[in-house]
Amino acid sequence: MKKRPVKAAMIGLGWWGRKMVAVAKGAADDLEVVSAVEPYGDTAAAFCKENDIRFFSDYSAALADLEVEAVILATPHDLHEEQIDLAVKAGKHIFCEKPLALTREGAVRAVKACESHGLVLGMGHERRFEPPVAQMLAAAADGSLGRILQIEANFSHDKFLSLDPSNWRLNASHAPAAGMTATGIHLTDLAVKLLGPARDVRVVCENLASSFPQGDTLSAHVRFKDGGTAYVSATLVTPFVSRFAVFGTKGWIDIRDKAHVESPDGWVVTKTSTGMPIEVSHVPPAEPVRDNLVAFARAVRGETEYPIKGSEMVENIALLEAIIASAQNGQVVTVA
Known part of the structure; x- marks a missing residue:
């Protein structure tokens, strides 16, 4: 049939x-x-x-x-x-x-x-459906990277500079904390997947190169309940950059996008493991937005489970809520 x-x-x-x-x-x-x-x-x-x-x-x-x-x-x-x-x-x-x-x-x-x-x-x-990211998550899950210690990530662009000021994306109540809801939320999703629920976060959110009411330059330092840290940057006034790096006791992986996900052009992956030389590879383009929709549809049809768990969705938003709060004053905020 x-x-x-x-x-x-x-x-x-x-x-x-x-x-x-x-x-x-x-x-x-x-x-x-x-x-x-x-x-x-x-x-x-x-x-x-x-x-x-x-x-x-x-x-x-x-x-x-x-x-x-x-x-x-x-x-x-x-x-x-x-x-x-x-x-x-x-x-x-x-x-x-x-x-x-x-x-x-x-x-x-x-x-x-x-x-x-x-x-x-x-x-x-x-992002979870990008081939090198999926491979990174698999390597973390099977222990190939050892104990995950630290994450460094940046997802920034300057697309919003051309928006009309009335656009909802430039409304601080709709899209607070600089680039967090536009881009940084993807990075914290991966961080929560790798390190589990966050414990607390300290944020610096400034307005350095625009009149955006939510600020344009953000960095967040996250500590996790089971140990480990993540540094996340999400700005709205730099040329496009997307990097996600994870460091473990047995190896590390650094993934860099060649272009924005709206027009994917592949990735540059740099990695190594204990006792091995550093390797650099180029991964060809894929269409992760499509692959996510396919995974959703197949879950609707009962063919497979949707790979992003509800508990992970909740923990990511708990971290986002704390980031938004810390962006107001730069204080350490405990994650609910």
Whole structure:
């Protein structure tokens, strides 16, 4: 029998929502975007017509559509909690762009609601699906890196410099703490996966090269409950850079992106293990955004479990909440 793809509605047709519609076409065997919701923008209806999907201006209309099995939320961060609640009540599976919520309490509610209703909750942490990152996580899990001691990570860009000041991404209440909700949240997701729940964090958040109300330059030093530390940088005013390095007693791995994930161009991986020379390799491009959607769809169909656990989602948002608090005054904040 021919496989039946999960029918999904894209909620939000901004920059990233449109990117995901395009990427989803490469996942057609597993997931099909059949409709989209966008309350703002004159071009949304035309975009839907070009992509042969139904256009709704209201979220409730998509939730009432019996063909729609899942929603993909590419919407402002502070809307996620309410939109997830409404989707759960409508019996729809949910793929949510990061961050899941802005507080640990909100993340717990979202995870528990989906679990109690037998619904799959996917997260837009496509970094986990990048081939070198997946290999790094596997090496950490099987003990090849030994005891994980430290993480150094930076995910920064200057894309927001061209945004209109009214854009929600430049609203400190929607997207606080410089680049944390845009990019840094991916780094803390990987750090929590590798080192477990965080214990506390100290943040320096400054405004050095823009008028962004949330600041433009952030660094966070995180300590973890079971030991180990992570240094995370997420700025909004430098040319693109993405680096994730993990250091263990038996080896270390440094992964650098050649281009932003919206147009992936591969990675440079530098690594070594005890007694071995340092190796440098070039990994060809992949499409982690698509692969994440495929994993979500296959979990909806019951073919496999979704690889990002609800507990990891909650711990990451708990750390985000503490980072946002510490960004206000630079004090050490205990993670809930």
